[in-house]
C-alpha cells in the first residue's frame with residue numbers, strides 16, 4: 315500500500331502547494347481521496363494520470379477538497395481509449411454537487427462529442443456517484459473501504475475513510491477535530507493521514523492580515539499538528555502523515571512541524587511537499 319500526498323495545500327493560495335488530495339495505491343487500485351486545486355497536475359507528477367484513477371472518495375464538499383474534480387472527470391474521459399464510468403463515493407450532497415459539475419461542463423462535453431467520432435461511440439462522460447454515511451462499507455476490487463463520521467462542524471456531513479488491502483490499512487481523515495469516531499477509524503492503522511493547521515502560526519499571522527478573524531475561525535474545526543499526533547498516539551497507528559498545511563510550510567520548515575508532532579507521538583511522522591509518498 316502506497317500513499318502519496320498529491321496536494322498538501324489548503325484554501326490559501328500557494329505557488330507550490332496544490333489543494334488537498336491524496337492518492338492511495340493498493341490492491342491494484344488507484345484511489346483518489348479528495349480532488350483539490352491542481353490535482354490533475356499532481357496525478358501526472360505521481361505517474362498516475364486520470365485514466366488510471368479507478369475511484370474517487372470525497373471526505374466533504376468544502377471547495378478546497380473538490381474544486382478540481384471537474385478536471386479529473388473531464389481529463390479521465392477524453393484521455394482514456396475507452397472510458398469506463400468513474401466511481402465517486404462521497405457524503406450526502408455529492409450527487410447534487412456532481413450534477414452541478416455536469417451542468418457546468420455541458421458545453422464542453424458537446425464540443426468534444428461533436429469533434430471526436432470515437433468519443434461518440436463510447437459511453438460518454440460518465441460517473442457512478444454513491445452517497446455514503448458513517449457505518450457504510452464497500453469494496454473497490456480487492457480493496458475494502460469503511461466510512462466513519464468526523465467532526466468538522468458546522469460543516470456536515472463529513473466523513474473519513476479506512477482503506478484496507480493486502481493486509482495493510484490507511485485511515486484518511488479529511489478535515490476534523492479529534493473525536494471518538496476518528497480514534498476508532500484510526501485504531502491500529504498502518505498509516506493515518508490527517509489534515510492539520512499550525513495553531514501557533516495562525517494566531518501569529520491573524521492580526522497581520524485583512525481577514526484575520528476569518529483566519530482564526532479555521533482553528534475551531536481542524537486538528538492542530540499536536541492534536542493529530544495525540545490521535546495517532548491514542549489510536550496506536552504505525553505512521554502519522556500530515557497534510558493540508560495551514561499555513562503552507564516554508565522551504566526547510568518540515569522539521570519544525572515534525573517536532574511539534576513528535577512531542578505527542580513516538581512513531582514515524584511524514585511531513586513533506588506535494589508528491590511526498592509513504593508505503594506500508
Ligand SMILES: [Zn+2]
Pocket residue numbers: 324325334376378379489509558
Ligand atoms: Zn480543507
Ligand SMILES: [Zn+2]
Pocket residue numbers: 374376466469489
Ligand atoms: Zn473543510
